[in-house]
Amino acid sequence: MITAPRPAHPLAPGWLTVPDDANDFAPGVWPASIERTASGEIEMGGVRARHLAERFGTPVMLLDEQDVKDRAARAQRAFAEATARHGGSCRVYYAGKAFLTSEIARWMLAAGLNVDVCSRGELETALAAGVPADRIGFHGNNKSVAELERAIGAGLGTIIVDSAIEVERIGAIAERLGSAQNVLVRVRSGVHADTHDFLATAHEDQKFGFSLEEAERVVARIRELRSVTFLGLHCHIGSQIFGTAGFRESASRVLELHERLLEGGPVPLMNLGGGFGIAYTRADTPAPIEDLADGIVDAVAHECQARGIEIPVLAFEPGRSIVGPAGITLYEVGTTKPVAVDAAGGAAERLYVSVDGGMSDNVRPALYGAQYSARLASRASSADPALVRVVGMHCESGDVVVDHEYLPGDVTPGDLLAVASTGAYSAAMASNYNHVPRPAVVAVRAGRARVILRGETIDDLLARDAGLGATEGEE
Numbered sequence: 070m071i072t073a074p075r076p077a078h079p080l081a082p083g084w085l086t087v088p089d090d091a092n093d094f095a096p097g098v099w100p101a102s103i104e105r106t107a108s109g110e111i112e113m114g115g116v117r118a119r120h121l122a123e124r125f126g127t128p129v130m131l132l133d134e135q136d137v138k139d140r141a142a143r144a145q146r147a148f149a150e151a152t153a154r155h156g157g158s159c160r161v162y163y164a165g166k167a168f169l170t171s172e173i174a175r176w177m178l179a180a181g182l183n184v185d186v187c188s189r190g191e192l193e194t195a196l197a198a199g200v201p202a203d204r205i206g207f208h209g210n211n212k213s214v215a216e217l218e219r220a221i222g223a224g225l226g227t228i229i230v231d232s233a234i235e236v237e238r239i240g241a242i243a244e245r246l247g248s249a250q251n252v253l254v255r256v257r258s259g260v261h262a263d264t265h266d267f268l269a270t271a272h273e274d275q276k277f278g279f280s281l282e283e284a285e286r287v288v289a290r291i292r293e294l295r296s297v298t299f300l301g302l303h304c305h306i307g308s309q310i311f312g313t314a315g316f317r318e319s320a321s322r323v324l325e326l327h328e329r330l331l332e333g334g335p336v337p338l339m340n341l342g343g344g345f346g347i348a349y350t351r352a353d354t355p356a357p358i359e360d361l362a363d364g365i366v367d368a369v370a371h372e373c374q375a376r377g378i379e380i381p382v383l384a385f386e387p388g389r390s391i392v393g394p395a396g397i398t399l400y401e402v403g404t405t406k407p408v409a410v411d412a413a414g415g416a417a418e419r420l421y422v423s424v425d426g427g428m429s430d431n432v433r434p435a436l437y438g439a440q441y442s443a444r445l446a447s448r449a450s451s452a453d454p455a456l457v458r459v460v461g462m463h464c465e466s467g468d469v470v471v472d473h474e475y476l477p478g479d480v481t482p483g484d485l486l487a488v489a490s491t492g493a494y495s496a497a498m499a500s501n502y503n504h505v506p507r508p509a510v511v512a513v514r515a516g517r518a519r520v521i522l523r524g525e526t527i528d529d530l531l532a533r534d535a536g537l538g539a540t541e542g543e544e
């Protein structure tokens with residue numbers, strides 16, 4: 070049967086189509102194990118949404134444990150196979166900044182990945198989780214002397230250096246500790262990629278890395294230091310990238326310097342960073358990781374062949390694409406409010422749906438204008454779809470959770486709402502804005518749910534307030 074498409078709401082953006090069924094799950098947007106039970110309720114990892122909300126409260130972030138593990142293993146396999154075809158090898162690092170707990174670090178290890186960190190807290194989490202130091206990479210444009218001492222003392226696999234000052238610091242610390250520290254030199258290739266397009270300039274105006282010219286001098290300096298070992302160049306061109314063109318252009322530029330550096334000594338490795346995109350809404354159509362891996366690695370291998378140089382060990386750093394699509398956030402609807410809005414074709418109405426979290430548990434909509442998808446989680450409904458804006462409970466009009474979505478028009482207080490693809494950069498970026506406790510993160514799998522990051526309580530918040538009798542820090 071062919072039915073005419075429903076007319077779009079005048080306030081809906083062009084990419085958002087009216088769904089035939091506002092209870093469905095857009096393919097690629099939701100975790101692998103999500104489904105609706107016969108009663109219409111959402112179930113994930115074999116655990117029902119209502120049960121999870123009752124046990125852990127709302128909001129709560131849920132991770133599909135098997136989906137995370139499968140995505141990690143799949144990325145590892147994709148890059149290993151792509152490089153092996155050219156007689157090369159790879160190292161895949163999980164970018165811990167996307168979301169790191171000790172459990173996640175152990176899942177990554179088990180899947181054969183290494184772990185990237187970019188602060189003392191992430192470093193200590195990885196070490197405490199039992200990640201061998203030689204499987205950790207350490208990023209950052211301003212690592213403190215104390216952080217470097219800890220990293221070098223622990224015997225970290227690689228430090229990605231980001232300034233000339235840092236090179237001297239690492240040299241002095243490693244010398245003092247009698248160790249030899251492996252480093253990569255981060256470069257700006259001039260290529261900056263953002264989803265569909267990439268921008269290539271000679272000079273990028275941003276804080277990370279060295280220009281290709283500066284990098285050559287920095288590598289020469291590193292090679293003078295006996296306590297520092299140069300492994301290769303590092304370049305990360307951006308995040309939420311869908312195609313391979315930006316990676317290929319960047320790799321080509323980096324390889325030119327890589328080849329020149331081979332004249333002064335070995336350059337065994339090249340790290341092309343992360344940034345592989347995911348689907349936040351049905352309008353996003355990222356390529357499978359296998360296609361990206363093949364496209365990037367084939368291009369690098371061909372260019373190495375053309376230059377007559379050996380293909381280096383290729384390193385990659387996916388974060389978002391490992392945990393992002395495997396996570397959802399469950400909220401409870403508190404209020405709904407129709408708001409009359411002036412639209413191009415006359416007055417229109419937008420339904421505001423307020424939930425019990427917001428920018429404190431996911432700041433990406435407020436920070437980047439990021440789009441998300443949502444579904445009723447506690448029930449299915451056959452009510453006509455209504456255009457909604459899901460908003461949080463914070464004192465900020467930019468406190469948006471899902472900017473544009475069609476939900477069943479009978480969405481009502483007490484309903485549970487699930488927001489998709491919140492596994493990356495939401496819990497990781499959570500704050501206590503408005504003194505809101507940060508929610509728990511719960512892993513679900515095979516009918517079981519367990520907390521992997523405890524939620525905060527009001528007592529946790531009050532305990533930090535030194536005016537409430539805490540005496541710590543008094544002189």
Ligand SMILES: *Cc1c(COP(=O)(O)O)cnc(C)c1O
Nearest residue numbers: 164305308343344386387388389
């Ligand atoms: C953020 C970051 C990554 C991970 O990016 P994703 O978009 O999460 O894959 C990898 N490498 C570096 C250097 C980064 O800063």
